[in-house]
Amino acid sequence: MRLNNIGYLLKEGFRGVFQHGFMSFAAVCVTVACLVIVGSFSALAYNLDEMVKELNQTSEILVYIDADLPDAEAKSIGTQINLLDNVLEARFVSRQEALQNFIDDHEGDSAFSGVQAEDLRHRYVVTLEDNTKMKQTDEQLKQLPGVAKTNAAYELAEGFSTIQDVLHIVSAAIIAVLLVVSLLIISNTVKLAMYDRKDEIAIMKMVGATNGFIRLPFVVEGFCLGMVGALLAFGLEWAGYDAMLQKINEVDSLQLFSFVPFRELLVPMVAVFAAAGMFVGIVGSWTSIRKFMDV
Amino acid sequence: MIQFNNVVKSYQQGNNALAGVSMQIEDGEFCFLTGPSGSGKSTIIKLITGELKPTSGTIHVNGYSLERIRRREIPYLRRTVGVVFQDYRLIEKMTVYENVAFAMRVVGAREKEIRERVPYVLELVGLSNKMNRHPTEMSGGEQQRLAIARALVNNPSTIIADEPTGNLDPERSMEIMSLLQEINNLGTTMLVVTHDLHLVHTFGKRNICIDEGLVVDDGLGEDEEVAD
Numbered sequence: 216m217r218l219n220n221i222g223y224l225l226k227e228g229f230r231g232v233f234q235h236g237f238m239s240f241a242a243v244c245v246t247v248a249c250l251v252i253v254g255s256f257s258a259l260a261y262n263l264d265e266m267v268k269e270l271n272q273t274s275e276i277l278v279y280i281d282a283d284l285p286d287a288e289a290k291s292i293g294t295q296i297n298l299l300d301n302v303l304e305a306r307f308v309s310r311q312e313a314l315q316n317f318i319d320d321h322e323g324d325s326a327f328s329g330v331q332a333e334d335l336r337h338r339y340v341v342t343l344e345d346n347t348k349m350k351q352t353d354e355q356l357k358q359l360p361g362v363a364k365t366n367a368a369y370e371l372a373e374g375f376s377t378i379q380d381v382l383h384i385v386s387a388a389i390i391a392v393l394l395v396v397s398l399l400i401i402s403n404t405v406k407l408a409m410y411d412r413k414d415e416i417a418i419m420k421m422v423g424a425t426n427g428f429i430r431l432p433f434v435v436e437g438f439c440l441g442m443v444g445a446l447l448a449f450g451l452e453w454a455g456y457d458a459m460l461q462k463i464n465e466v467d468s469l470q471l472f473s474f475v476p477f478r479e480l481l482v483p484m485v486a487v488f489a490a491a492g493m494f495v496g497i498v499g500s501w502t503s504i505r506k507f508m509d510v
Numbered sequence: 511m512i513q514f515n516n517v518v519k520s521y522q523q524g525n526n527a528l529a530g531v532s533m534q535i536e537d538g539e540f541c542f543l544t545g546p547s548g549s550g551k552s553t554i555i556k557l558i559t560g561e562l563k564p565t566s567g568t569i570h571v572n573g574y575s576l577e578r579i580r581r582r583e584i585p586y587l588r589r590t591v592g593v594v595f596q597d598y599r600l601i602e603k604m605t606v607y608e609n610v611a612f613a614m615r616v617v618g619a620r621e622k623e624i625r626e627r628v629p630y631v632l633e634l635v636g637l638s639n640k641m642n643r644h645p646t647e648m649s650g651g652e653q654q655r656l657a658i659a660r661a662l663v664n665n666p667s668t669i670i671a672d673e674p675t676g677n678l679d680p681e682r683s684m685e686i687m688s689l690l691q692e693i694n695n696l697g698t699t700m701l702v703v704t705h706d707l708h709l710v711h712t713f714g715k716r717n718i719c720i721d722e723g724l725v726v727d728d729g730l731g732e733d734e735e736v737a738d
Contacts, residue, residue, distance in 0.1 A: 220615075220618050223615060414599065414601065415601055417599070418599060418601065418612075418613075419616045420585075420588070421559070421588065421593055421599075422588065422589070422592075422613040422616060422617060422660070422661075422664060423585045423586065423587075423588035423589035423616075423617050423664065424585060424616035424617060425582070425585045426582075426585075428616060428618070429616075
């Protein structure tokens, strides 16, 4: 293929988009629909993942220090706790501080009015690097000298971790299925457009056009359709996401759900939409044309 | 030059379309290929254009050995062989000029070459005054002239005309045959596949007659007495 033909082939590819108006419109609509569904599901999965992560990060182990231990020794246990592998941070809470928290939590409740600081223990609030290893870390903490008792909700942590794993698998499966469906639909749509030009392709073959020369305009056309579809889908996704966020903020006055703003998804979504648009456009047209090349 | 040496072509169903064809058409020759329906004429065309490969035997077309030609070489073989069909196979949405220019563009010709060559070829086939018409606005004879111009524009050394007069009345048929002869006079090898024995007799050119996949006669058309 000569270099001076590239311009002609690209022009033919762009022209094809407008020449096959209805088919182009159908292919773009299918791309937009599939990408919006994939995008919405990915955004939802990302938000749920973030929410679960946030909930998970609030999981902590409470380490109660032996009541008979002097204050200085109680404070020194923190060094040993921090030396454990999975410990991110161990924050010391004195019995006075614990009493103050207790009073704050039970304000106005006369049943607890007689509680003294001496009734409570010094403690550590331990946050972990990996909550899935909470049970092992809890066992290690219990072995430390001076530790009287621990309180770890590892069933809850494991539950969060399971939810996250399931979410990852389900979203990956759904996104994969939707991408395959888009590819098949686009491939068929392009095939219909190509059927319209089968005589043209046969003539090209007959007069000695190479396969590359015949393919390139169709691939350019597929690329254009895929990119236009991706661009429109991105715009719709952005507008739809912002509208949804606004609606949730109006309804959810307690801020139970914390959705990330769209700008946080912008770069990955642009990249994924552009790649998916390009992929379905090029692969869809490439696979469709193979059938018509066999002349 | 087209050369067939003991060519056999069997289809998957097991029937032999060609049962050992040997023939040679020299450069610059004008030759008819006749025979009843199903005799193997279409198979010969498909073998010459590389659409089919022979089951056995050897075929040489314009320097290519077709029994061992590579897939990527086929477009280059086809550039040496122009084909004209009974049903013209023109692109209706393109004008006369565009139909011919298209054939040059798809083989990578430069715009300057196209602008020079297309009017010359249209002049040769008598369509220079209809460059901006569409095929649907033209008569059958004119459409066939356009198909000939398209086959000719890339300057092939051979033209194969498959029933070029099959859809035309006798007067238009003679015009088309005269045009093919003019092109042959300019040095292009011409192979005309036809059922019309009247044409064969009128032009008195070499006629290769095929029946049941074999060459049953090879001689001058005026001596032929082949029944369709």
